[in-house]
Amino acid sequence: xxxxxxxxxxxxxxxxxELLETLEKGREQDWYAFVWLExxxxxxxxxxxxxxxSESVDRGLVMRIFVDGQNFExxxxxxxxxxxxxxxxxxxxxxxGKFPSVSGKGYKPANWDAEMKMGLSKxxxxxxxxxxxxxSEVHFSPNCEMNPFESNIEKLKDxxxxxxxxxxxxxxxxxxxxxxxxxxADIRAMVRQSIVTNVFVDRExxxxxxxxxxxxxxxxxxxxxxTARAIAGGLGGLELTKLSExxxxxxxxxxxxxAKAKKLAPGRYKVISGPDVTGVIxxxxxGHTQEGDTxxxxxxIASELHHSKTKVGNDQASIMNHPDMFSMDDMDHGTNGSxxxxxxxxxxxxxxxxxxxxxxxxxxxxxxxxxLNVPRTANGKRESWRRPLMTRQTNTYFxxxxxxxxxxxxxxxxxxxxxxxxxxxxxxxxxxxxxxxxYLEEIKNGKLTGEIYLGPxxxxxxxxxPVFTLLDRIVAKSKSAHDDNIPDNKLGGCxxxxxxxxxxxxxxxxxxxxxxxxx
Numbered sequence: 034x035x036x037x038x039x040x041x042x043x044x045x046x047x048x049x050x051e052l053l054e055t056l057e058k059g060r061e062q063d064w065y066a067f068v069w070l071e072x073x074x075x076x077x078x079x080x081x082x083x084x085x086x087s088e089s090v091d092r093g094l095v096m097r098i099f100v101d102g103q104n105f106e107x108x109x110x111x112x113x114x115x116x117x118x119x120x121x122x123x124x125x126x127x128x129x130g131k132f133p134s135v136s137g138k139g140y141k142p143a144n145w146d147a148e149m150k151m152g153l154s155k156x157x158x159x160x161x162x163x164x165x166x167x168x169s170e171v172h173f174s175p176n177c178e179m180n181p182f183e184s185n186i187e188k189l190k191d192x193x194x195x196x197x198x199x200x201x202x203x204x205x206x207x208x209x210x211x212x213x214x215x216x217x218a219d220i221r222a223m224v225r226q227s228i229v230t231n232v233f234v235d236r237e238x239x240x241x242x243x244x245x246x247x248x249x250x251x252x253x254x255x256x257x258x259x260t261a262r263a264i265a266g267g268l269g270g271l272e273l274t275k276l277s278e279x280x281x282x283x284x285x286x287x288x289x290x291x292a293k294a295k296k297l298a299p300g301r302y303k304v305i306s307g308p309d310v311t312g313v314i315x316x317x318x319x320g321h322t323q324e325g326d327t328x329x330x331x332x333x334i335a336s337e338l339h340h341s342k343t344k345v346g347n348d349q350a351s352i353m354n355h356p357d358m359f360s361m362d363d364m365d366h367g368t369n370g371s372x373x374x375x376x377x378x379x380x381x382x383x384x385x386x387x388x389x390x391x392x393x394x395x396x397x398x399x400x401x402x403x404x405l406n407v408p409r410t411a412n413g414k415r416e417s418w419r420r421p422l423m424t425r426q427t428n429t430y431f432x433x434x435x436x437x438x439x440x441x442x443x444x445x446x447x448x449x450x451x452x453x454x455x456x457x458x459x460x461x462x463x464x465x466x467x468x469x470x471x472y473l474e475e476i477k478n479g480k481l482t483g484e485i486y487l488g489p490x491x492x493x494x495x496x497x498x499p500v501f502t503l504l505d506r507i508v509a510k511s512k513s514a515h516d517d518n519i520p521d522n523k524l525g526g527c528x529x530x531x532x533x534x535x536x537x538x539x540x541x542x543x544x545x546x547x548x549x550x551x552x
Contacts, residue, residue: 035160035174036182036243039230045070045094046170046241048114049234055121056098057236063132064100065140067235067378071095071418076186077225080193086186093418096121097377098128099140102403105131108418140399144237145169148380156359157373157380171240173373175359175366179270181228181245189224192274196222196251203285204253214289215256222251224274233378240378246369246536248524249274253288259487261288261471262453266524268359268367283453290485297473297486297494299552303448304496305441305545308521310451310470312539315352315429316527317459317466318500319345320539323354323386323393324412324424325401333461339392346390346504349434349544354396355519356381356411356427358538362521363514369524370428370538377413377422384410386429390504398424416533426527431541433520434510441509441545442476449473449551450481454523455493459500467497473551489552496549506547513542 038046049068056066076088093110094117107124109116143151145165153161160173200220208214225248232241248266263280266273276284306314321327322335338345356375359367374380377399386393397405398413401424414425442450455469471493475484488494513520522540529535 034180035176036180036228036245037174038172038241038243039072039182042070042072042230042232045112046232048117049232050168050239052096052117052121053234053236055118056096056125060135061139061236062137063135063139064098064128065142065235066096066098067233069095069097069376069418070232072230073227073417075225075227076184076189077223078186078189078193079221079223080190080197081221082219086190088186091417095418096124098124099399100128100132101136101138102400104400140403142235142237142378153380154357156357167237168239171238172242173240174243175245175268175371177245177270178272181226181247181270184226184271188271189226192249192271193222193224196249196276200251200253200281200284203281204289207286207289211289213293215292217288218254218256220251220253220284222249224249226271231376233374235378238378240374242373244268244372245270246524247271247273249276251276251280251284253284255288255292257292257491259288259291259294261291264524267364268369268371273366287485291472291487294472294485294487296489296491297551299489301548302551303445303545303547304549304551305445305448305450305476305543307450307452307543308540309454309523310468310496311431311541311544312429312523312525313454313457313468314466314503315431315541316426316525316537316539317457317468318504319352319387319392320426320429321459321529322461322464323395324426325395325397325405325407326424327461328395329401329404334464335392335395335461339394342391344390345392345501346387347507348389349507349510350387350390350504351385351432352387353383353430353432354386354410354412354427355383355430357383358428358519358522361515361519361540364521368428368522368538368540369536370426370522372427375411375413376415379409379411379413381411381427396424396426398422414535416535420533423529425529425535426537428522428538428540430520430522430539431510431544433513433518433542436509436511438511438543441511441543442481443479444509444545445476446478448476449486450476451494451496464500465498466500466503467495469493469495494551496551498550503546503549508545508547510544511542
């Protein structure tokens with residue numbers, strides 16, 4: 034089933050075209066306006082020594098007028114018709130005063146005919162009706178096995194509690210069978226679900242989307258503070274909270290191993306990164322540097338490298354930005370960076386941002402695309418209706434290769450496997466990055482030895498290098514089971530500038546790197 038548009042928002046949706054007319058009528062040749070409605074519902078339940086639960090709902094509306102390359106906005110959570118109508122009239126009068134003359138340089142949005150000619154994925158076309166016009170109410174949502182609107186805190190509690198009980202039982206058994214293992218400090222299981230509903234109205238489109246994201250985040254914690262975690266979830270309902278057997282082993286066995294893990298001697302090593310760590314490298318390498326507003330402000334080295342046609346990696350170095358990703362690898366769901374249109378109403382389409390070591394034009398929002406005179410992409414995102422809009426990543430990942438994971442491991446005489454990310458940072462101007470991994474698994478003579486290593490101080494391990502050095506040292510990549518060769522993408526997030534957070538999936542295949550600085 035696909036979640037339908039919530040009925041309680043319909044009255045506000047029907048008012049939005051009237052608000053748009055107030056903002057724009059008579060100035061269509063001069064400026065461009067849209068109206069944006071957002072409702073965000075979230076709830077989570079934590080089962081641990083101390084249990085916790087929360088539920089929240091937030092709604093707000095943004096009015097935008099784009100004129101002479103500048104954005105002007107008003108936002109409010111006073112959603113009664115009288116307040117919204119008064120705000121629209123006040124906003125229009127303010128902009129008429131600022132820009133009394135007609136320049137004739139207004140932005141012209143694409144209509145549905147133009148969108149069809151540019152091409153849309155099956156996930157879009159299957160939900161579009163015929164004879165679409167600017168007045169057609171179009172709705173998008175992903176397929177779900179369980180209706181997210183029917184979830185409640187009791188259902189989350191039930192899943193989290195049962196998950197923790199099972200993990201505790203398995204951990205106790207592991208301790209009883211291995212005299213070297215100590216009891217854990219705790220096992221936590223958190224189940225979280227968010228449902229974001231958006232409505233976008235401009236002169237050519239009236240469309241809505243429901244984007245539900247569900248997650249089961251479980252972890253084991255040692256008495257010294259180390260953690261091993263497992264995450265199940267993505268774009269969909271509570272059906273996505275089931276942990277795999279490998280996930281369960283990570284929490285119940287690996288966490289016990291961490292208390293006895295060796296410490297890594299800093300140095301350069303051959304490393305295989307799993308999808309989680311691979312995704313952080315993609316996000317930091319040429320994710321942030323390929324954001325249009327970073328280009329626009331002169332804060333990215335990628336701009337000059339693109340214009341000078343400088344190669345920044347070898348032929349294995351290809352990175353995608355893919356907002357309309359609704360399935361991946363062997364899974365029939367996408368991850369939390371996916372949506373049907375961005376917060377400026379731009380329909381989502383995949384974009385190659387690094388192609389065999391060569392940089393493309395950047396990801397953009399409307400302002401940066403206009404200022405840079407480059408194509409517009411669906412990367413205009415805001416933390417919420419309360420916050421400003423910026424160019425942000427969606428799902429950023431390295432493309433897949435042609436090896437199996439076992440083949441990659443067999444290519445390593447002496448090195449490590451890094452599977453669980455622990456944050457990352459980048460320098461868009463200087464071209465360097467760090468990507469953390471919770472621990473490293475030792476590889477000797479083409480086989481995993483079972484030994485694991487923490488960082489030199491007993492915490493996570495930092496992988497760091499200049500981006501160009503790193504991207505030139507990709508040896509091989511694992512293959513994907515997906516028909517369109519889309520690898521595994523993990524649930525993730527992104528903080529930018531003043532750390533405004535947005536969902537951002539990241540991933541890729543297992544990648545064998547010739548060497549990376551580890552410490």
